[in-house]
Amino acid sequence: MRIISRCVFGLIAVSAAAVAGARSLLPDQPPIWSTKPDVNGFEKIENDRLEAAQQSIDRIVAVKGPKTIDNTLSNYDEALRQITAALYFSSLMEAVHPDAAFRDRATAMTRKVSVVQTALSLNRGVYQALAALPISHADAATQYYVRRQLLEFRLAGVDKDDGMRARLKVLNDQLTEEQSAFERNINDGQKTVDVRDASELAGLPQDYIDGHKADKDGVIHITTSYPDYIPAMNFAVSDSLRRRLYLAFNTRAYPQNRDVLTKMLHTRYEIAASLGYKSWADYNAADKMIGNGARIAGFIQDLDKAVRPVAEKEFQMLLAEKRKSDTGATTIGLEEKSYYQEQVRRSSFNFDSQSVRPYLPYARVKQGILDTAATLFHVAFRQEQGVPAWDSSVETWQVVDAGKVIGRFYLDMHPRAGKFSHAEMIPLLDGIRGKHLPEGVLVCNFPRPTLQDPGLMEYGDVQTFFHEFGHLMHMILGGQQPWAGISGITMESDFVEAPSQMLEEWIESPQVLASFARDYQSGKPIPAELVLRMKRASAFGRASYVGQQNSFTALSYEIYDAKPEDVDLDAIANADIVKYTLFTPLAGTRMYASFGHLAGYSSAYYTYMWDKVIAEDFFEQFNSENLLAGDAPLRYRRTVLEPGGSVSANDLVKNFLGRPQSMGALQRWMSAEFEAEPR
Numbered sequence: 029m030r031i032i033s034r035c036v037f038g039l040i041a042v043s044a045a046a047v048a049g050a051r052s053l054l055p056d057q058p059p060i061w062s063t064k065p066d067v068n069g070f071e072k073i074e075n076d077r078l079e080a081a082q083q084s085i086d087r088i089v090a091v092k093g094p095k096t097i098d099n100t101l102s103n104y105d106e107a108l109r110q111i112t113a114a115l116y117f118s119s120l121m122e123a124v125h126p127d128a129a130f131r132d133r134a135t136a137m138t139r140k141v142s143v144v145q146t147a148l149s150l151n152r153g154v155y156q157a158l159a160a161l162p163i164s165h166a167d168a169a170t171q172y173y174v175r176r177q178l179l180e181f182r183l184a185g186v187d188k189d190d191g192m193r194a195r196l197k198v199l200n201d202q203l204t205e206e207q208s209a210f211e212r213n214i215n216d217g218q219k220t221v222d223v224r225d226a227s228e229l230a231g232l233p234q235d236y237i238d239g240h241k242a243d244k245d246g247v248i249h250i251t252t253s254y255p256d257y258i259p260a261m262n263f264a265v266s267d268s269l270r271r272r273l274y275l276a277f278n279t280r281a282y283p284q285n286r287d288v289l290t291k292m293l294h295t296r297y298e299i300a301a302s303l304g305y306k307s308w309a310d311y312n313a314a315d316k317m318i319g320n321g322a323r324i325a326g327f328i329q330d331l332d333k334a335v336r337p338v339a340e341k342e343f344q345m346l347l348a349e350k351r352k353s354d355t356g357a358t359t360i361g362l363e364e365k366s367y368y369q370e371q372v373r374r375s376s377f378n379f380d381s382q383s384v385r386p387y388l389p390y391a392r393v394k395q396g397i398l399d400t401a402a403t404l405f406h407v408a409f410r411q412e413q414g415v416p417a418w419d420s421s422v423e424t425w426q427v428v429d430a431g432k433v434i435g436r437f438y439l440d441m442h443p444r445a446g447k448f449s450h451a452e453m454i455p456l457l458d459g460i461r462g463k464h465l466p467e468g469v470l471v472c473n474f475p476r477p478t479l480q481d482p483g484l485m486e487y488g489d490v491q492t493f494f495h496e497f498g499h500l501m502h503m504i505l506g507g508q509q510p511w512a513g514i515s516g517i518t519m520e521s522d523f524v525e526a527p528s529q530m531l532e533e534w535i536e537s538p539q540v541l542a543s544f545a546r547d548y549q550s551g552k553p554i555p556a557e558l559v560l561r562m563k564r565a566s567a568f569g570r571a572s573y574v575g576q577q578n579s580f581t582a583l584s585y586e587i588y589d590a591k592p593e594d595v596d597l598d599a600i601a602n603a604d605i606v607k608y609t610l611f612t613p614l615a616g617t618r619m620y621a622s623f624g625h626l627a628g629y630s631s632a633y634y635t636y637m638w639d640k641v642i643a644e645d646f647f648e649q650f651n652s653e654n655l656l657a658g659d660a661p662l663r664y665r666r667t668v669l670e671p672g673g674s675v676s677a678n679d680l681v682k683n684f685l686g687r688p689q690s691m692g693a694l695q696r697w698m699s700a701e702f703e704a705e706p707r
């Protein structure tokens with residue numbers, strides 16, 4: 029009893045501190061949309077940030093005497109913080125603002141900020157000031173910060189002659205334009221497939237059919253947005269519908285983006301060659317965990333070796349399923365893969381993924397994820413009421429740690445016309461301990477709950493939600509560093525998908541799922557037996573997934589490893605599917621044209637699988653019987669997330685695992701469905 033009352037007493041003290049903490053930082057940092065800016069207001073916010081950055085840069089260059097952390101690094105970090113915040117905000121507006129004209133101005137602003145960013149990366153005065161900074165007595169994080177920034181300056185070409193620096197600036201500005209065009213073409217590239225015979229929707233869930241009524245001419249419109257596309261690919265019996273839809277989906281932004289991508293290849297190649305690298309892939313790897321292009325090629329081969337035996341087993345099961353209706357079948361097209369996977373889950377694992385949807389209404393899933401994350405990361409979440417945002421559906425939340433507000437996030441979770449059509453976490457502000465709260469935004473496209481429909485989610489949607497929430501927690505918990513430039517997710521970019529993919533694994537846990545999944549009508553908890561069947565069934569298809577990811581990885585690497593004039597996009601995209609998957613490409617698809625990562629990640633799409641290896645290795649450190657047991661959760665938060673970008677990511681991995689990552693955990697994850705006999 030006594031112990032309990034002491035705990036209760038402790039909790040009271042903590043919540044009093046929460047109020048105090050909330051008062052100390054939050055008034056200085058109103059929510060991003062508190063002034064409800066119109067497009068001119070938005071531009072003013074952005075221009076003010078750029079001006080503040082310029083003043084900080086001027087102060088660095090103006091220092092006459094010795095360079096100190098105070099007169100140089102503090103100003104540098106402030107300039108970086110302001111520029112980055114401007115870039116985050118314009119990127120967010122490009123992705124989410126409901127008004128197309130506003131989005132256009134946001135795109136223009138992104139270009140403007142990128143120009144400033146490039147100019148800073150080539151500013152020799154700032155580089156020399158940082159290089160002259162005595163750091164041997166500074167703390168380890170500060171030393172690491174300065175060394176890493178100096179590397180970035182050299183990779184930008186700051187030490188090249190004036191002519192070359194001018195050319196690099198032109199190339200980088202050009203690249204920004206090209207990237208932006210590539211992404212906008214995809215966002216605007218939604219297509220629609222017309223269905224004239226309602227029987228083509230056979231196999232799809234009733235709420236989907238109800239939500240897709242024929243128009244006055246008797247035509248049903250199925251779009252390429254995720255809530256339309258994914259169920260159709262998984263469940264539609266009609267081969268023809270899936271084929272048409274797959275083709276529409278994989279020709280979005282074609283042909284415009286074939287040309288944009290080709291330009292991007294040329295621009296990037298010239299940048300890399302100017303800086304003495306043999307290819308963009310090599311250059312782009314120089315400030316990453318992986319180090320160089322050859323190691324990407326090696327990783328692709330290692331992954332292929334690991335995946336192939338399991339992928340073969342999965343493929344044979346898919347083929348057997350297809351032969352039930354097509355006795356002579358010897359191949360499975362990419363457009364058939366999801367459908368037959370679903371069929372195998374039903375026939376071999378006695379699992380129909382529709383059977384879990386009633387347990388996954390959006391509101392309950394959201395609460396479940398918040399509760400799970402709160403327990404895992406030892407934080408609390410508190411919604412801020414009545415906060416204005418760019419769309420009325422957006423929610424604003426605070427993250428509270430030991431009674432103190434340590435960050436804020438926004439949830440923009442449902443589709444809208446013109447909105448970014450995938451799922452991502454967009455950082456908004458990098459935190460500085462005691463000064464600025466980190467903030468981030470989840471931009472997703474999950475079914476919107478309405479009065480008639482609670483927004484039932486697919487299992488894969490819930491996994492995506494966990495994934496993006498993993499990015500958000502990384503951003504906030506890592507956002508308590510002394511410098512903005514080493515805060516949040518500023519580490520080597522090929523580490524950032526590890527914490528998000530680690531969190532995906534949590535939905536596989538019966539313990540976690542049972543804690544929130546309840547039937548939206550009866551309120552009954554999801555049956556334990558259904559969860560176990562789902563766990564095994566959901567493991568089926570992992571090797572096919574990894575193989576397909578490896579083919580995308582190879583595409584991203586190969587087009588950026590070659591000389592641009594030698595690149596035949598269609599030939600490489602097809603060849604990589606044949607080489608790294610067992611599926612047959614569908615003629616006429618131009619998947620690369622809507623593969624947004626080829627702009628942002630460029631040659632570094634390997635990041636996903638590289639980090640998947642790390643994520644599975646991390647996940648094995650948790651107790652699979654009770655994920656929250658033992659010291660793993662808190663140790664994970666302290667050693668992996670909290671350091672943000674203040675140490676190298678290779679060290680983050682070693683600090684948590686006690687060794688570098690290895691492929692074993694991924695192999696066990698891929699073959700989980702074959703470990704026990706299916707029912």
Ligand SMILES: [Zn+2]
Nearest residue numbers: 495499525528
């Ligand atoms: Zn991610």
